[in-house]
Amino acid sequence: MKLIRALDANINRSSEGLRVLEDMARFRFDHARISADLRGVRHKIRDLFKDRQSLLLASRQADRDVGTVTSAESMSDTRTDEKDIVLSNFRRVQEALRSIEEHLKAIGEHKDGKYVETLRFDTYSLERRCLRLFAKSFPSGIYGILGEKFSLGRTNVEVARAMVDAGIDILQYREKVKDKSFKEMLNECEQIRKITADANVPFIINDHVAIALMVGADGVQQGQDDLPIPEVKKLCPEMMVGCSTHSPAQAKKAVEDGADYIGVGPIYTTQTKEDVCNAVGLSYLEHVVATHDIPFVAIGGIKRHNLAEVAAKGAKTICLVTEIIGADNIEKRIKEIKDIIGDV
Ligand SMILES: Cc1ncc(COP(=O)(O)OP(=O)(O)O)c(N)n1
Ligand SMILES: Cc1nc(C(=O)O)sc1CCOP(=O)(O)O
Numbered sequence: 001m002k003l004i005r006a007l008d009a010n011i012n013r014s015s016e017g018l019r020v021l022e023d024m025a026r027f028r029f030d031h032a033r034i035s036a037d038l039r040g041v042r043h044k045i046r047d048l049f050k051d052r053q054s055l056l057l058a059s060r061q062a063d064r065d066v067g068t069v070t071s072a073e074s075m076s077d078t079r080t081d082e083k084d085i086v087l088s089n090f091r092r093v094q095e096a097l098r099s100i101e102e103h104l105k106a107i108g109e110h111k112d113g114k115y116v117e118t119l120r121f122d123t124y125s126l127e128r129r130c131l132r133l134f135a136k137s138f139p140s141g142i143y144g145i146l147g148e149k150f151s152l153g154r155t156n157v158e159v160a161r162a163m164v165d166a167g168i169d170i171l172q173y174r175e176k177v178k179d180k181s182f183k184e185m186l187n188e189c190e191q192i193r194k195i196t197a198d199a200n201v202p203f204i205i206n207d208h209v210a211i212a213l214m215v216g217a218d219g220v221q222q223g224q225d226d227l228p229i230p231e232v233k234k235l236c237p238e239m240m241v242g243c244s245t246h247s248p249a250q251a252k253k254a255v256e257d258g259a260d261y262i263g264v265g266p267i268y269t270t271q272t273k274e275d276v277c278n279a280v281g282l283s284y285l286e287h288v289v290a291t292h293d294i295p296f297v298a299i300g301g302i303k304r305h306n307l308a309e310v311a312a313k314g315a316k317t318i319c320l321v322t323e324i325i326g327a328d329n330i331e332k333r334i335k336e337i338k339d340i341i342g343d344v
């Protein structure tokens with residue numbers, strides 16, 4: 001009976017921890033999928049013991065639990081940091097599942113013990129997914145975009161390395177060279193993923209959702225003629241999904257669709273993008289600043305000579321494509337840009 005009592009306590013402990021995590025994913029991060037997956041683990045534990053409910057209840061003797069004093073005096077009630085709450089609840093759940101596993105084995109229920117072990121492993125990957133939610137914030141500063149056509153003969157990987165070394169704040173892989181295969185792009189993105197991950201620089205992939213998933217990118221960029229944002233969010237629930245917009249109506253729709261950030265442009269005339277619409281000017285930027293809370297990046301024709309006016313309008317993240325990748329000395333160019341932004 002004493003072993004059953006330990007099982008009962010740990011089933012409750014794991015369920016309580018999972019419920020806290022579920023609510024955190026659901027209400028704090030609006031993340032339906034992670035919340036549902038956590039609920040799935042909780043239900044699987046309950047289902048495993050549903051035929052043993054009366055035995056578990058009969059074993060329960062909370063008033064005689066020698067551990068209640070210690071747990072009431074523990075530091076858990078002083079936790080305030082959200083990440084700390086997530087981490088400690090995962091610990092709690094994993095320890096409880098481990099205890100359930102061992103006690104099931106001790107009463108000869110090896111198969112069930114093994115099953116609980118798989119649930120514990122599930123919680124490790126859920127923990128990684130939850131922690132990524134805290135990292136999903138859009139940086140301010142310089143947004144760099146790669147593209148070999150404009151890189152003066154340097155490879156995307158070489159340019160990425162130079163940009164990261166110079167302190168780029170966020171980097172997008174955008175390769176429009178027609179004769180580059182998916183395999184080649186994947187290979188480049190794998191290398192750039194490593195460079196950006198080591199330097200803690202968010203890495204976004206333009207257009208190609210599959211490549212973004214395969215390399216574990218931090219985000220994916222979609223334009224008006226690319227995939228619908230709600231569908232991409234379903235495919236990449238833990239990534240930042242950026243939507244390129246060129247008008248107030250498109251910005252409104254992107255926000256409604258659940259984009260994590262929007263591109264706002266082209267502010268000035270640009271030759272870098274084919275079939276681009278006319279420059280929208282600073283007025284569209286002003287509209288976004290005045291109307292929306294969503295993070296955004298100003299883009300299109302931005303150079304050193306007009307950068308200050310873009311920043312002065314309230315753009316906190318600014319993208320310069322050819323001004324950076326077309327520079328002979330990328331490190332020097334990024335430093336010049338940082339100096340201009342720093343002065344605004
Ligand atoms: C940050 C950012 N903003 C806008 C775009 C343009 O995206 P899209 O309209 O899909 O055009 P292509 O880049 O695919 O030619 C972007 N890539 N990044
Ligand atoms: C890729 C892209 N998207 C744009 C948009 O307005 O959506 S403008 C653009 C190209 C910007 O390049 P440059 O800084 O060299 O002008």
Ligand SMILES: [Mg+2]
Nearest residue numbers: 207222223226
């Ligand atoms: Mg696109």
